[in-house]
Amino acid sequence: xxxxxxxxxxxxxxxxxxxxxxxxxxxxxxxxxxxxxxxxxxxxxxxxxxxxxxxxxxxxxxxxxxxxxxxxxxxxxxxxxxxxxxxxxxxxxxxxxxxxxxxxxxxxxxxxxxxxxxxxxxxxxxxxxxxxxxxxxxxxxxxxxxxxxxxxxxxxxxxxxxxx
Numbered sequence: 001x002x003x004x005x006x007x008x009x010x011x012x013x014x015x016x017x018x019x020x021x022x023x024x025x026x027x028x029x030x031x032x033x034x035x036x037x038x039x040x041x042x043x044x045x046x047x048x049x050x051x052x053x054x055x056x057x058x059x060x061x062x063x064x065x066x067x068x069x070x071x072x073x074x075x076x077x078x079x080x081x082x083x084x085x086x087x088x089x090x091x092x093x094x095x096x097x098x099x100x101x102x103x104x105x106x107x108x109x110x111x112x113x114x115x116x117x118x119x120x121x122x123x124x125x126x127x128x129x130x131x132x133x134x135x136x137x138x139x140x141x142x143x144x145x146x147x148x149x150x151x152x153x154x155x156x157x158x159x160x161x162x163x164x
Contacts, residue, residue, distance in 0.1 A: 003024060003089070004018070004022050004023050004024070004046075004047070005046040005047065005051040006046070006047050006048070006049070006050055006051060007050060007051050008050060008058050008059065011050065014047070018047065024088075024089035024090050025089070025090050025091065025092040026083045026086055026089045026090070026091060026092050026093060027044055027047075027089065028092070029083075029092045029093035029094055030042065030044075030081050030083075030093060033081060033093065034081075037079075039078055039079070043073055043077070045066075048066070049062055049063060049066045050062040050063065070147055070151065071147075071151050074147065074148060074151035074152045074153075075151055075152070075153055077152065077153070077154070078154070079154045079155070079156055080148060080152035080154065080155040080156070081093070081155075081156050081158070082139060082145075082148065082149075082155050082156065082157045082158065083139065083158055084133065084134055084137045084139045084140070084157040084158055084159045084160075085097075085133070085137060085138075085158055085159040085160030085161070086138065086139070086158070087138045088138075093158040094158070095158065095160060097160065097161050097162060098161060104125060104127070105125075106122045106123060106124045106125070107122070107123040107125075108120060108121075108122050109121045109122075109123065127162075128159070128161040128162040130157070130159075130162075130164040133157070133159035133160065133161060133162060133164065134149075134157055134159060134164070137159060137160065
């Protein structure tokens with residue numbers, strides 16, 4: 001399981017560069033997506049904010065400064081990319097989605113009424129809807145992700161059954 005993060009101990013090394021193969025698959029997928037969409041900058045909290053190891057002072061100072069700018073980051077982002085369907089950072093964005101294998105063709109039936117008249121009925125298959133996909137997801141149950149959902153102006157959700 002890959003879990004690269006910026007800490008006081010590796011800060012200088014992280015400033016010199018990050019080996020993308022050491023990143024969790026979700027971040028690797030996000031890098032691929034950003035490059036494909038020609039998005040030049042990517043902000044990942046675990047890489048951009050000191051994580052809690054080492055001396056308290058630099059961690060607390062960095063966290064307080066960055067947390068104060070969360071609203072600015074999310075509101076001004078071109079897009080917020082959300083791995084909504086993933087249980088953790090090692091599952092990736094591009095999940096096998098059973099919903100994408102469902103037939104989208106309607107079923108046409110001919111029915112007979114009590115008076116013996118015949119009439120057609122068309123049944124359309126159910127398609128995934130965004131609200132339960134997002135609210136019932138692992139990410140939807142994480143408290144720290146609430147600000148991302150509330151403050152982002154444009155979010156691309158990679159959910160378990162569809163992309164919204």
